[in-house]
Amino acid sequence: KAGVTQTPRYLIKTRGQQVTLSCSPISGHRSVSWYQQTPGQGLQFLFEYFSETQRNKGNFPGRFSGRQFSNSRSEMNVSTLELGDSALYLCASSSEGGKYGYTFGSGTRLTVV
Amino acid sequence: AQTVTQSQPEMSVQEAETVTLSCTYDTSESDYYLFWYKQPPSRQMILVIRQEAYKQQNATENRFSVNFQKAAKSFSLKISDSQLGDAAMYFCAYVWETSGSRLTFGEGTQLTVNP
Numbered sequence: 001k002a003g004v005t006q007t008p009r010y011l012i013k014t015r016g017q018q019v020t021l022s023c024s025p026i027s028g029h030r031s032v033s034w035y036q037q038t039p040g041q042g043l044q045f046l047f048e049y050f051s052e053t054q055r056n057k058g059n060f061p062g063r064f065s066g067r068q069f070s071n072s073r074s075e076m077n078v079s080t081l082e083l084g085d086s087a088l089y090l091c092a093s094s095s096e097g098g099k100y101g102y103t104f105g106s107g108t109r110l111t112v113v
Numbered sequence: 114a115q116t117v118t119q120s121q122p123e124m125s126v127q128e129a130e131t132v133t134l135s136c137t138y139d140t141s142e143s144d145y146y147l148f149w150y151k152q153p154p155s156r157q158m159i160l161v162i163r164q165e166a167y168k169q170q171n172a173t174e175n176r177f178s179v180n181f182q183k184a185a186k187s188f189s190l191k192i193s194d195s196q197l198g199d200a201a202m203y204f205c206a207y208v209w210e211t212s213g214s215r216l217t218f219g220e221g222t223q224l225t226v227n228p
Contacts, residue, residue, distance in 0.1 A: 033214055043204065043218040056215050088156060098214035099146040099165075104158035 002027065004105035006091050012111045018079040021108045025072050025093030031055075032074040033102065034066060037088040046089075049074055078110075086112045115140050117205050119219035126195045127227050133180075134190045134222045136205030145209035147181065148216070149190045153201040161203070164188065192224075200226045 005024040013019050025032050033056075034046040045058040049068035066076045072093075078085055088109050092102035117138045126132035138147070149161040164172045164181050171179050176196075180189045188207075192199055205219040 031214055033216075035216075042220050043206075043216075045215045045217075048214045050214075058215070090156075090158060092158070092216075094214065098208035098216055099210070101146075101148055101160045101163050102158075102214075102216065103160070104150075106155060106157040109156075 004091055004093050004103050006089075006105035006108050008108060009106065010109045010111075012113060013081050015081055015083060015112055017081050018077065019081060019110060021076045021078075021089055021091075021110070023074045023076070023091030023093075023105060025074070025091075026095075026103055029093035029095045029103075030072055031094045031096075031098075032068055032072065033092045033094075033098070034074070034076050035090045035092065036060075037090055037107070038086075043090075046076065081112045083112050086110060115142075115207075115209070115217050117207060117217050117219035119203075119205055119222050121222045122220070123223045123225070125225040125227060126192070128195055128197060130195055131191060131193045132195055132224065134192075134203050134205075134224070136188045136190070136219055138186050138188065138205070138207055138217075138219075140186070140207070140209060142209035142211065144211075145207050147179075147188045147205070147207045149177070149179070149188075150204045150206060150218075151199075151201045152204065152221075158204070162190065195226050197226050197228060200224055 033048040048056040068074045088107045090107045092104045147164040
């Protein structure tokens, strides 16, 4: 079956702009999580959505937001981009939550200039 | 604080040899799950192996096995008969029952496989 699909693969934005990243989970998976990966901070949890509700949230400013649609597809939005938001953003899906492990997408590489 | 530590930023191994990657974690939780993920240059994180903390038996998946020492909070990954395709960044991670789905990752170990 198809894996987790993230679009776009690469994105270049200017400081102050906003960006929306998309994630389509594995069919039947209702949980979608987002992670930010940077060389300095490593992998950090952003938030998790389950059945269209945010179930868990990491320590990121309010500029980072997300949502989940009825078909489990999820979007992540970052407003007023800063240079420090440059990172690889990974989406992961699961049918039962994290304890069984997540299936990750290939990520979106965001560069803020 | 719940933390995961991988003390080896880089490791190398000869093809067909065995290598062990170290991981320690700190938690006050009693019910949790441990994972090793592999991230090749393609960037996709791939689940290598999973261990339930309440199980004493070490998990194995083909050439991959773990040494889980719960009292020592240690969770090392052994790769046997290393192959060129095993070259990647390896992350140790865990999630505890009350954290919902929040995976906490270590810093990663870059594994090089020499032919």
